[in-house]
Amino acid sequence: MRRQARKPFDESKIPNDLCPIATELIDLKTGDWRAERPVVDRDKCVKCATCWLYCPTQCVQEKPTWFEANLEICKGCGICADECPHHAITMEEELEE
Amino acid sequence: MVCDGNEAAAWGVALSRPDVVAVYPITPQSSLAEYISQFVADGIIQADLMDVEGEHSVLSVLHGACLAGARTFTASCGQGLAFMFEPYFRTPPMRLPIVMSIVTRDGITPQSVWGGQQDAMTVREVGWIHMYCETAQEVLDTIVMAYKIAENRDIMLPVNVNHDGNYLSYGVEKVVLPDQEEVDDFLGEKNTNWHVALDPERPMSVDPLTGGAEGAGPALFVRYRKGSCKAMQNALRVIQEVHEDWGERFGRIYAPLVEEYRLEDAKYAIVTIGSMSGAGKDAVDLARESGEKVGLIRIKTVRPFPVQTLRQALSRVQAVGVVDRAVSFGWNCGPMYQELLSTLYFLDERIPAVSFIGGLAGADITIEHFNRVIETTAKALRGEKFSEPIWLNEK
Numbered sequence: 001m002r003r004q005a006r007k008p009f010d011e012s013k014i015p016n017d018l019c020p021i022a023t024e025l026i027d028l029k030t031g032d033w034r035a036e037r038p039v040v041d042r043d044k045c046v047k048c049a050t051c052w053l054y055c056p057t058q059c060v061q062e063k064p065t066w067f068e069a070n071l072e073i074c075k076g077c078g079i080c081a082d083e084c085p086h087h088a089i090t091m092e093e094e095l096e097e
Numbered sequence: 098m099v100c101d102g103n104e105a106a107a108w109g110v111a112l113s114r115p116d117v118v119a120v121y122p123i124t125p126q127s128s129l130a131e132y133i134s135q136f137v138a139d140g141i142i143q144a145d146l147m148d149v150e151g152e153h154s155v156l157s158v159l160h161g162a163c164l165a166g167a168r169t170f171t172a173s174c175g176q177g178l179a180f181m182f183e184p185y186f187r188t189p190p191m192r193l194p195i196v197m198s199i200v201t202r203d204g205i206t207p208q209s210v211w212g213g214q215q216d217a218m219t220v221r222e223v224g225w226i227h228m229y230c231e232t233a234q235e236v237l238d239t240i241v242m243a244y245k246i247a248e249n250r251d252i253m254l255p256v257n258v259n260h261d262g263n264y265l266s267y268g269v270e271k272v273v274l275p276d277q278e279e280v281d282d283f284l285g286e287k288n289t290n291w292h293v294a295l296d297p298e299r300p301m302s303v304d305p306l307t308g309g310a311e312g313a314g315p316a317l318f319v320r321y322r323k324g325s326c327k328a329m330q331n332a333l334r335v336i337q338e339v340h341e342d343w344g345e346r347f348g349r350i351y352a353p354l355v356e357e358y359r360l361e362d363a364k365y366a367i368v369t370i371g372s373m374s375g376a377g378k379d380a381v382d383l384a385r386e387s388g389e390k391v392g393l394i395r396i397k398t399v400r401p402f403p404v405q406t407l408r409q410a411l412s413r414v415q416a417v418g419v420v421d422r423a424v425s426f427g428w429n430c431g432p433m434y435q436e437l438l439s440t441l442y443f444l445d446e447r448i449p450a451v452s453f454i455g456g457l458a459g460a461d462i463t464i465e466h467f468n469r470v471i472e473t474t475a476k477a478l479r480g481e482k483f484s485e486p487i488w489l490n491e492k
Contacts, residue, residue, distance in 0.1 A: 013291070014291075014292045015324070016320065017320050017321060017323060017324030017327070018192050018253065018292050018321075018324055019190070019191055019192040019253075019292055019293050019303075019304070019321070020190075020303075020304055020305060020307060020317065020321060021292075021293055021301050021302065021303055021304075021305070022301060022302040022305040023299075023300075023301045023302075
């Protein structure tokens, strides 16, 4: 780009009806969308990290000898259970508390 | 110099000094893409020319470029424009001042690669500014003006500069090339991303999810929708100011919104859009010679729709015939006729109006066709009723 306009961005000078932008992070807890939760069988888990790699929300967390989903974020899509080469993850229905 | 409308458009782009151009060729826009490629290769345009795999990517690339501060250009039409529609819809609410030529082409199906305004007319309600040109010179001049309109801080909307496929795209005319320094002075400093920016120093999420019905989402949505509508209304003023400025600097004066031709003492008028207006004016001159009190109204700016300016023009006459180069399927008439009917509401007296549809799929609208338009509108003036549209090229 040869003739790029360069001015520092100043949020206060933007009319509030112009264009949606976000400059602060708002935590969206997608965990309450879940209908089924992934349950890890720790005896079967070999910590290969396949679930960690495939999770679309990147909510899989590392534990001492296994991996498991952060249930505040996990949407219950079941991709980890499908991909796990050792069949260590099963999807269990969420029940009313 | 002598050139066709597509080359004139490319010169308009060159004079505006874009930073990034992305185009995907499609008839009858292809030679415009070729001229721009040649200009970039020859160093006449100092821009990055992006060869992408389709029109959806064309406009998406320009979104990113615009957010990074670039002045941008593209051109498309017909099926290409249809494929571009997803990013096309989100360009105006992101308030990106992109300029794009639509070299208008009729809608498929039936299969046609020829002129018609169905493509541009179909997308007129999305939030882009739409201007239709009559001559190659007007194409060149309007593309330069479009940047000044789009980048105005009270507007910040993308602009479509439309010219008729075949008739303007390939029709060769005498064109005066403005001086580069004068154009630079006219356009002034560019700043396309003062409101949204891709900037690692100040990270931001552009166009984030506004939230669901229970949160602030709907109220935010209304705020931005109203903002876009307000910008459109601001454009009515700015388009006039920019055209006046252009006229003073370069001596070529165009009607910015609605052109009135021989309307002073007219009893009735015909309404045209785009390149057909030349034949329309010739037909009006001939009818005037035989004593008919007829004038012509040419709509240049379709979005924002110039309700008050058109109302003023219509208030001078007692009958009107509207020639469209596109179809409004749901209303059984032409789209400009349909919108003109809305404008008639603001007149003190209701006047008869007739819908004509012509020039579809590359058909020529000749002086003979306009003679028929004038004769029919004269009949409407005398009280004859025309409830169906009149198809000019029907054999």
